[in-house]
Amino acid sequence: MHSRRIGVVALAIPMALYAPAAPALADDTTQLHADLTQLNDTGATGTAEVSISGTEVTVDITSHGLLAGQPHAQHFHIGGSNTCPDMSAAGEDGRLNTTEGAPSYGPIKTSLTTEGDTSADSGLAVDRMPAADADGSVSYSRTFEVPEDVAASVKAGEAVIVQHGVDYNGNGEYDFDGGGESELDESLPTEATDPATCGQLTPAPEGGMAAGAGGMTASEADMALLAVGTGLVAAAGTAAVFGLRRSRAAEVSGRDAVL
Ligand SMILES: [Cu+2]
Structure with a gap:
């Protein structure tokens, strides 16, 4: 008698769980994830979690193995083939600069700054980019608004996150001896702007x-x-x-x- 009663109640519960699913699916938030892998033999890795609702985007990035104590410019790149470049795209010098990777990840569309403007105009605003700590780790979290076209591309899985900043000559800082001028801004060493990690943002299930x-x-x-x-x-x-x-x-x- 008692066991029969338990059976009836247990059967009823799945239906109760199933019924309220519709309101949950009405939420228009898209969750995306990227595994950041090294470029330019930096050995750096990371993960990025992005949630986007309308044009409001929240970005959380944790990376390790970056040049310690230095800023690392980071962006949504959109408009390439939505992939990370192979090092075969590097020029004869063997260093893959930002432009050489662009056919894969596209140009900068959103600058993942710590404060203020997040447009492409702030792409090299290294004073507002997160700096790696003494262990070479970057922990970044920010919520901000993006233009509608960027929001649409991110939701569609057409954005690639790139973090920049490489120490080619291993002297613990960005300097011109490591690889000369940046192709993006001759006032900066290419060490400061070359890609260090890359990951395609893909919608989570x-x-x-x-x-x-x-x-x-x-x-x-x-x-x-x-x-x-x-x-x-x-x-x-x-x-x-x-x-x-x-x-x-x-x-x-x-x-x-x-x-
Ligand atoms: Cu970038």
């Missing part, structure tokens, strides 16, 4: 990586999880991961306590 349901919508992910019989614990976990249906998750917890 709806529902997030943690759901392990790449490419599915949130409701499809719910159904898939429920269909494979992962049961009540997984369903509640899904709601928590999405962070969207907290009231339902709480309700499930409440039922759990009753059971």
